[in-house]
Amino acid sequence: MIRPEYIVEELSRYMPDADCDMVWRAYAFASKCHKGQKRVSGEPYLSHPLEVANILTAMKLGHISITVGLLHDTLEDTETSPNEIKDLFGEEVSMLVDGLTKISKLKFSSQEELQAENVRKMILAMSKDIRVIMIKLADRIHNMRTLHYLDKAKQKSISQETLEIYAPIASRLGMGWIKTELEDASFKYLWPDEYSEIKQSVIRVEKQRNQYVNLIVKEVEEFLYNEELSVSVAGRPKHYFSIFEKMRRLKISFEEVFDLMGVRIITSTKQECYLILGLLHSLYKPIPGKLDDYIALPKANMYQSLHTAIVGPEGKAVEFQIRTQGMHMVSEEGIAAHWRYKEGSPLNQEHDDQITWIRHLLEWQKDVDNPREFLEYVKIDLFPNDVYVFTPKQEVKALPKDATPIDFAFSVHTELGQHCIGAKVNGKLASLKQKLKNGDIIEIMSNEQQKPNRDWLKVVKTSKAKSKINSYIRQEERKRALEIGREILEKEIRHLGIDPHKLMEENKVLPPAQAIGYMSVNSLYTALGLGKVKVSNFLTKLAPVETAKAAKSKQSFTDAIKRFITRTPKPTKPQGIRVKGIDDVLIRFAKCCNPVPGDNVLGFISRGRGLMVHSVDCPNAITIGLESERVVAVEWDTEKEKKNSYKVGIEVETQNKPGVLAKVTAVMADENSNITDVNLSVKDEQTGIVSITLEVANLAQLQEMMDAVMKVNGVKNVKRVKNKHSSRGFNKSMSEK
Ligand code: MN
DSSP states (O other), X not given: OOOHHHHHHHHHHHOTTOOHHHHXXXXXXXXXXXXXXXXXXXXXXXXXXXXXXXXXHHTTOOXXXXXXXXXXXXXXXXXXXXXXXXXXXXXXXXXXXXXXXXXXXXXXXXXXXXXXXXXHHHHHHHOSBHHHHHHHHHHHHHHHHTXXXXXXXXXXXXXXXXXXXXXXXXXXXXXXXXXXXXXXXXHHHHSHHHHHHHHHHHHHHHHXXXXXXXHHHXXXXXXXXXXXXXXXXXXXXXXXXXXXXXXXXXXXXXXXXXXXXXXXXXXXXXXXXXXXXXXXXXXSEEOTTOOEETTTSOOTTOOOOEEEEEEOGGGOEEEEEEEEHHHHHHHHHTHHHHXXXXXXXXXXXXXXXXXXXXXXXXXXXXXXXXXXXXXXXOBOOSOTTEEEEEOTTOOEEEEETTOOHHHHHHHHOHHHHHTEEEEEETTEEEOTTOOOOXXXXXXXXXXXXXXXXXTHHHHOOOHHHHHHHHHHHXXXXXXXXXXXXXXXXXXXHXXXXXXXXXXXXXXXXXXXXXXXXXXXXXXXXXXXHHTSSOHHHHHHHHSHHHHHHHHHHHHHHHHHHHXXXXXXXXXXXXXXXXXXXXXXXXXXXXXXXXXXXXXXXXXXXXXXXXXXXXXXXXXXXXXXTTSGGGEEOXXXXXXXXXXXXXXXXXXXXXXXXXXXXXXXXXXXXXXXXXXXXXXXXXXXXXXXXXXXXXXXXXXXXXXXXHHHHHXXXXXXXXXXXXXXXXXXXXXXXXGGO
């Protein structure tokens, strides 16, 4: 087990003013916390945080990071609370330990490349401080170094995760040596046969190869020395995984990959890099198409170097990398090199470039003039516009910031989105409108009855959810319009005394529909339902003879009963209803069901138009009821109801004789009902329909009146009309004509 003294010595060597006391206290605290715990290897658990701290000294990080390295597993595996760490080591340390704990609690099961990319971004997004990532990588390095103690299944899954998630993160942050180590370690467990084969092959040909490389190195060194350039030239070992990848990618043999020898030249300035390139090309013959200038055009992770390949002695190809000391440090240590700058030992070269690099790398949004000040901002937000969450199966979904469970549901599946009724976020019930946070685990609850509604549009953030909800609403509106259109036409045809089934056949309806520009029966019905085409107009084309006849007979009937309307209708002033818990609301009664006192009712908040009162069995109310948040309980106010009258519709089926009609209206007058509208139609030869709108005080009065009408000789049936569509014609008030 590594000695803590060694770590403290190392730290104070590269950072003389480091707070070593803090490191010692962290060591003591960690040994107390992990007391008695053992690793699978049988070693005391404490060896792990010590090794992690040691790797952090290799990255030359400061006392805070080393302290966090020592404490990184104390929250997860022991009884320690975050507050304890905060009290003992301060806010910064506690925040970092907490960040590490959160990441290690994440469980990934990634297979696809897209999935892996999301996981990488999620980890970066969750690590608000870049040190969390660096310590996490050190943790992973030590776990990979000791992976042989675990069982085969764990070796595979941890290696898979390392290769897919952590090595690419190291690469992205420019930490070359960490990437290399993580890749080779994973390679060993994931493809053991290929790994040992490549390793054996390397050992077999290495000696011969090294001789050749040494020859080149010597030749180049001497040549450049004569040009008075002080450089370091060295053979460049290829790591096993990169050989494997090249073989796979280019479908070439080991020999072909390994024959390509690599030499690296490190110098002091950028100008010298170009100078050396020119000299090399004068010494050996360059291979066309192999020159890459990553100094002028750095890679995405700000890697810089000149790459070329030449034909060396014996006609063998040799690859060269030419770079400065600073570029080399960046390629090996990446972001860690920059971090060190903040902790007191500044890099003196190219640091402006490097600051630009970090900005670039972290997609830093904020403008900071002073680079030192910039580095004081330890908090980062790598993906400020995204949030990463889990499905119950541990798949990661990337969503825009402030996305809701509705967005999530649609991102999983359109069906799930359309039927979602609620969500569980991290196991707790949550509203569909809750904003999601990084790392949340979302489970959607759904119900077949649920449908998307307009309110959802106000909270969703993804364009997928928006467009799906919109298209659903549009589709439903058209579907409803189609049904309404067909129904209206059917009713009107029936009013003409014709059997609708005979007239509403495709070959009858389609020609007049096409004549007015509708290419299908359904599009005509939809137009009727949307009110784009007037039913009466269409009827004159569909059944011209019957329409004309009916208009005539209706006229005479209308004249006949006009005198029975005794009183002028007055507009009802809706009142007499009380909303539980709410005063002073504008109340209106729904025209579709015309509820009267005594009916069971519910209130529906209509935007900008007050409270709409429906009877509970009204089909519209049932539809509305699904948007339950807009429904309020209401009850009749028995004090006021007596003073008011309510419009209600009834339909009286009579023998088709004018005399019957007269008797009906007379009875109504006797019952003290105020008739405001009468409409007549003929059902068939024998039957006439009288549709009446009248005003009553309450349900009891209406019932009495209907009973009285029923007793009239010649009346076949009396029923109350609650449905908007079957009561069509009521609106055409005679008094308005
Ligand atoms: Mn650990």
